[in-house]
Amino acid sequence: MKYTDIVDQVSTATGSSKADAKIATDAVFASIKAAISSGEEVPVKDFGTFKPKETAAREGRNPATGEKIQIAASKGVGFKIAKGFKDALNA
Structure with missing residues (x-):
């Protein structure tokens, strides 16, 4: 959509x-x-809840070279689906 x-x-x-x-x-x-x-948080009745989400900085690896790299902290959005909506999807 x-x-x-x-x-x-x-x-x-x-x-x-x-x-x-x-x-x-x-x-x-x-x-x-x-x-x-x-x-x-933003709850939407019978739909779900949008939540701010923070990811801490961490160490990762470049998959091509195996070299260690720093991955910066970031912000995002999490979503938790409402029970009624989940039940309707799985019906």
Whole structure:
């Protein structure tokens, strides 16, 4: 599914124009992004929870040469699926 497909489905489900659906979709994603960037979890009922996730710096190896390298610390997003959604997927 592409972003435009999401906008189309929001437009159809709400009976709004595609321009209004795009504004709403952008606002939802911007809100989620802002909350996670500030360290908050974002629970979405019957869908799951988005959580900020930090990975510490660590030592790794270059697979081609075997040379030790430093892998920098990074931030990302974790997602824990809601039980009802998981059950629906596995039904």
